[in-house]
Amino acid sequence: MTALGSRRGGFPGRRGGSRGGGPLGGEGRWALLFLAPTLVGLAVLSAGPVLATLAISLTKWDLLQAPQLVALANFVQLASDDRFLKALRNTAFYTVVSVPLGMLISLFLALALNQTIRGIAWIRTAYFLPVVTSTIAIALVWQWIYSPDSGLLNQFIGIFGIAPQKWLSNATLAMPAIVAMSVWQGLGTNIIIFLAGLQAIPTDLLDAASVDGAGRWARFRNVVLPLLTPSIFFTGILSLIGSFQVFDQVFVLSRPRPTEATITVVYFIYENGFKFFKMGYATAASWILFIIVAVLTAIYFRSQNRWVHYQ
Amino acid sequence: MLSDRTHRGATSLQRRVLALVGGAALVFSACGGSTTSPSGVSATASAAPPPSQAASSASPAPSDAGYTGPEATISYSIWGDPAEIKNQQAVVDAFHVVNPKITVKVTVSDWDTYWDKLQTGIAGGDAPDVFAMDGPLFPDYQSRDVLLDLKPYIDRSGYDLGQLADQAVADFTTPTGQFGLPRDLNVIALFYNKKMFDAASAPYPDETWDWAKLVQVAHKLTTDTNGDGKPDQWGFYTETSDMENYWSSLVWQNGGDILAPDGKSTVLGTDQAAGGIQFLQDLIWKEKVMPDPALFAEVGDAFEQGKAAMEANGSWLVATHQAAGIDLGIAPLPKGPAGQATSINPTGAVVYAKTKSPDAAWEFVKYLASPAAQTKLMELRASLPANKEVLAGPYASSFDGAKVLADALAYAHIKPSFKGYNDFATTLQTELDANVFNEPTETAKQAIDKVLPALNELLAGQ
Numbered sequence: 146m147t148a149l150g151s152r153r154g155g156f157p158g159r160r161g162g163s164r165g166g167g168p169l170g171g172e173g174r175w176a177l178l179f180l181a182p183t184l185v186g187l188a189v190l191s192a193g194p195v196l197a198t199l200a201i202s203l204t205k206w207d208l209l210q211a212p213q214l215v216a217l218a219n220f221v222q223l224a225s226d227d228r229f230l231k232a233l234r235n236t237a238f239y240t241v242v243s244v245p246l247g248m249l250i251s252l253f254l255a256l257a258l259n260q261t262i263r264g265i266a267w268i269r270t271a272y273f274l275p276v277v278t279s280t281i282a283i284a285l286v287w288q289w290i291y292s293p294d295s296g297l298l299n300q301f302i303g304i305f306g307i308a309p310q311k312w313l314s315n316a317t318l319a320m321p322a323i324v325a326m327s328v329w330q331g332l333g334t335n336i337i338i339f340l341a342g343l344q345a346i347p348t349d350l351l352d353a354a355s356v357d358g359a360g361r362w363a364r365f366r367n368v369v370l371p372l373l374t375p376s377i378f379f380t381g382i383l384s385l386i387g388s389f390q391v392f393d394q395v396f397v398l399s400r401p402r403p404t405e406a407t408i409t410v411v412y413f414i415y416e417n418g419f420k421f422f423k424m425g426y427a428t429a430a431s432w433i434l435f436i437i438v439a440v441l442t443a444i445y446f447r448s449q450n451r452w453v454h455y456q
Numbered sequence: 457m458l459s460d461r462t463h464r465g466a467t468s469l470q471r472r473v474l475a476l477v478g479g480a481a482l483v484f485s486a487c488g489g490s491t492t493s494p495s496g497v498s499a500t501a502s503a504a505p506p507p508s509q510a511a512s513s514a515s516p517a518p519s520d521a522g523y524t525g526p527e528a529t530i531s532y533s534i535w536g537d538p539a540e541i542k543n544q545q546a547v548v549d550a551f552h553v554v555n556p557k558i559t560v561k562v563t564v565s566d567w568d569t570y571w572d573k574l575q576t577g578i579a580g581g582d583a584p585d586v587f588a589m590d591g592p593l594f595p596d597y598q599s600r601d602v603l604l605d606l607k608p609y610i611d612r613s614g615y616d617l618g619q620l621a622d623q624a625v626a627d628f629t630t631p632t633g634q635f636g637l638p639r640d641l642n643v644i645a646l647f648y649n650k651k652m653f654d655a656a657s658a659p660y661p662d663e664t665w666d667w668a669k670l671v672q673v674a675h676k677l678t679t680d681t682n683g684d685g686k687p688d689q690w691g692f693y694t695e696t697s698d699m700e701n702y703w704s705s706l707v708w709q710n711g712g713d714i715l716a717p718d719g720k721s722t723v724l725g726t727d728q729a730a731g732g733i734q735f736l737q738d739l740i741w742k743e744k745v746m747p748d749p750a751l752f753a754e755v756g757d758a759f760e761q762g763k764a765a766m767e768a769n770g771s772w773l774v775a776t777h778q779a780a781g782i783d784l785g786i787a788p789l790p791k792g793p794a795g796q797a798t799s800i801n802p803t804g805a806v807v808y809a810k811t812k813s814p815d816a817a818w819e820f821v822k823y824l825a826s827p828a829a830q831t832k833l834m835e836l837r838a839s840l841p842a843n844k845e846v847l848a849g850p851y852a853s854s855f856d857g858a859k860v861l862a863d864a865l866a867y868a869h870i871k872p873s874f875k876g877y878n879d880f881a882t883t884l885q886t887e888l889d890a891n892v893f894n895e896p897t898e899t900a901k902q903a904i905d906k907v908l909p910a911l912n913e914l915l916a917g918q
Binding site for chain 2: 207288289292294313314315316400401416419420
């Protein structure tokens with residue numbers, strides 16, 4: 146993730162290009178060439194459909210018959226749709242809890258894993274495994290952990306004399322239970338990014354700090370943490386966007402259907418688009434989600450001047 | 457939901473995942489198979505063309521003699537588990553033998569993916585020629601003009617609809633035409649574990665049972681075998697998350713109904729309807745003869761696991777229960793205050809309105825409902841055949857209890873089927889699950905009254 150640092154310095158090819166040619170300009174053209182497959186893919190497969198949904202969101206469309214134009218009616222209706230508002234609230238709760246929690250725990254684990262001990266590669270791999278495991282498989286294991294009858298969690302709290310809980314069907318516990326699983330599942334991605342950030346910190350800076358008499362905490366607070374802010378910024382943006390799109394955890398854990406306590410915005414979109422024959426309504430909801438995510442991302446990006454330090 | 461077929465015998469996620477994985481594997485094997493089987497079939501066909509084929513090809517007018525059109529390839533989409541898929545592929549293979557000019561390609565998906573793919577396929581103008589249709593969802597598709605009216609084909613070929621179960625045929629009939637033929641149907645009955653009944657010296661359920669008798673015997677079979685103060689064997693189990701599994705039957709048995717006759721409002725608010733749902737809540741929370749649904753939400757069917765002595769549920773579970781090693785008895789549902797009633801739900805085979813080979817598609821749909829295909833389907837013990845001849849004859853004697861299921865059609869109500877069904881069911885069931893069945897925070901009447909305006913608004917708007 147040192148690439149993040151250099152990104153701030155500007156794209157060298159770009160600068161060369163503005164001078165109108167030269168070896169750096171050639172580099173820029175090569176860069177474009179290598180980027181082309183992705184750019185074309187994005188333009189055709191993402192940008193096109195994204196724009197199409199904007200048009201669809203202004204219609205009443207059941208997917209099977211021709212859409213009818215209804216202007217902003219979908220958006221007006223969403224504003225007073227209880228289920229949508231609940232989905233928004235649940236998604237907000239999920240984001241507010243899971244993003245900071247996930248980042249804190251993975252930062253802590255990354256610090257712990259940033260050691261040169263025997264078998265460290267295996268330990269790091271173990272933390273990354275959930276990331277490459279399918280959510281379905283993970284959800285199966287967590288269903289067993291949360292099982293109200295013989296679940297691991299209920300057996301554990303039973304040791305302390307706490308009565309068994311219905312983790313997934315109780316309205317108060319269901320969303321926190323889903324958050325816990327998601328945080329655990331997402332740790333690996335964050336840890337990898339933090340680890341890369343940690344290993345990019347020059348040891349001479351740390352040595353210099355030690356010579357100046359800085360203890361462990363002081364070194365972490367004044368050297369490690371500031372130099373890690375680009376990584377924190379990056380994982381933050383990934384987690385934020387990802388958490389607003391939470392779907393599969395809810396889809397699998399909340400069988401047979403999410404309750405009012407667990408429905409999320411993306412599930413709401415799926416349900417309306419593919420179950421209720423309301424594709425126009427669903428795309429309107431997805432645009433509201435997009436606007437929320439875009440605004441938060443913009444605010445987050447603007448904030449980086451104040452707390453992100455690039456080397 | 458999500459899946460209103462989560463009740464289709466696959467409560468446990470494990471099984472659902474197995475089905476998914478198995479389904480995916482079979483998609484590949486089906487694709488591989490279909491590339492080899494047509495060539496094999498056409499080889500035998502060219503070697504020995506059936507005489508009837510040669511004779512009828514002289515007159516191009518369609519007749520019941522068989523398919524006489526040009527060579528055609530049609531696609532057939534179904535949802536299902538690996539056993540069902542294998543079974544349907546066998547039916548298709550048999551179809552190829554009698555109709556060598558038609559090649560049928562089977563594609564399968566799990567329940568949720570099936571509908572997503574179907575809708576996007578239709579939206580993109582590339583839907584399967586023939587596809588499976590769930591009874592309750594039929595109006596949502598038919599009313600949107602994506603299904604082919606089979607009436608002209610039925611009339612031209614002189615096909616007798618009377619050979620198929622009447623309610624099942626009616627589910628695909630509209631005032632303007634016939635938009636599909638039933639392929640199979642499912643009915644709700646009472647399963648019981650003979651070993652558990654014998655151990656408790658309890659009398660086996662029979663057609664004389666009523667609600668009171670059910671509660672009385674269920675109490676006798678609800679026991680705490682390990683002495684931890686909580687029951688670990690229950691007298692009764694059912695699934696609460698869909699009306700089909702049990703509660704719609706209770707509503708009818710109590711003299712209530714789901715929809716008003718014109719279909720524009722719901723009559724669930726009546727005391728009779730609410731009383732039926734109330735009985736189910738009482739089985740869980742008042743009588744405590746049925747486990748809290750949360751206990752088995754993740755681990756699957758309590759009856760299949762030998763933890764409940766009786767289960768009200770669908771005929772699709774027969775093979776599953778037998779495979780689980782349960783000494784299975786099948787009885788009619790216990791009668792309610794207003795008499796006997798149960799629920800049936802047909803699966804139909806429908807044809808895409810824009811198919812390029814409507815004649816070949818009709819030929820295949822007709823074949824799916826034929827005694828040959830229906831006898832094959834029957835071997836699964838997953839559903840009842842829709843063909844009356846097979847239902848009354850081979851099916852009724854095919855296993856112990858099959859006759860009870862076949863006879864239940866006489867007093868069965870069709871599962872409600874209307875435009876906007878998924879929306880209706882989700883609104884209603886979310887409330888019932890949260891506040892009636894999973895937690896008894898409201899009576900059935902209170903819960904229904906709460907969602908009644910939303911349900912009626914939904915129905916009026918369709």
